[in-house]
Amino acid sequence: MFSSWMVSSLLAASVVLAGPPSGQAGPEPDVFQMRHLKVIALDPGHGGDNRGCLGVNGAYEKELTLQIAERVRRILLEETSASVMLTREADVPLGLRERARMANSWNADVFLSLHLNADPYGSGKGVETWFLSVDSADEEAQKLVAAEEGAYGENEDDDHHEHTVVQNVLNDTQIRLAQARSESLAAAVVDGMAASTAAPLRGVRQAPFGVLKEAKMPAIVVEAGFFSHEHEGTLLLDPEYQETVARGIVKGLQAYDVQLARVPGPSALRTVLR
């Protein structure tokens, strides 16, 4: 039977055949021009013996953070003008401060450390992003930093020293500017993820993450979902869901780039911070 589907297919084919004469350029590829984010540093959390949290299906966080980072990189390279650097591309150990130092050495415009959340009760669900604070905002924030970074053994300096280091960082005018940018970046990325995945929006929070302390550019920790939640943890293993997470992060980066273009003088920030 000559169905309407066949008619439309034939029409579509004729449109293709009647396309631009040979030699004439077709439409430009739809590439988003990043005005400010020229270099994006992605940090897949954990690696090697530092496996991160355990997911509901026996996978470890370190595997998924790398998979999601690779997806974010692919989308950014295919669909935007940004170049992308990963702090690790294999299952290898990497120090906390080393990660931010790598981003500094690349003169990255933003630094995103990618993670998955976990809670002991399996009830937590949703996406959140974090930026640096001098002190832990609350007990939950302290617990998260301990869970995420305790295994690195890099927080063994005494608290006073740690506090002084962060205080010095935050007293620096240029870094303060970067911190304000970090908050905007965190908001844009968490909004992008929530819109793309339909996961609950847990918002933007502050904690003294070691991985953010030495970053000389807007820097955030991305908690892309709860690996300990039966439903969300299973979704996070699904390549299609991972793709929505990655796409949400990219949308957030694009929104942040657009936002920077609206604020007077943002292009100076990157230069100032060098």
Ligand SMILES: [Zn+2]
């Ligand atoms: Zn983590």
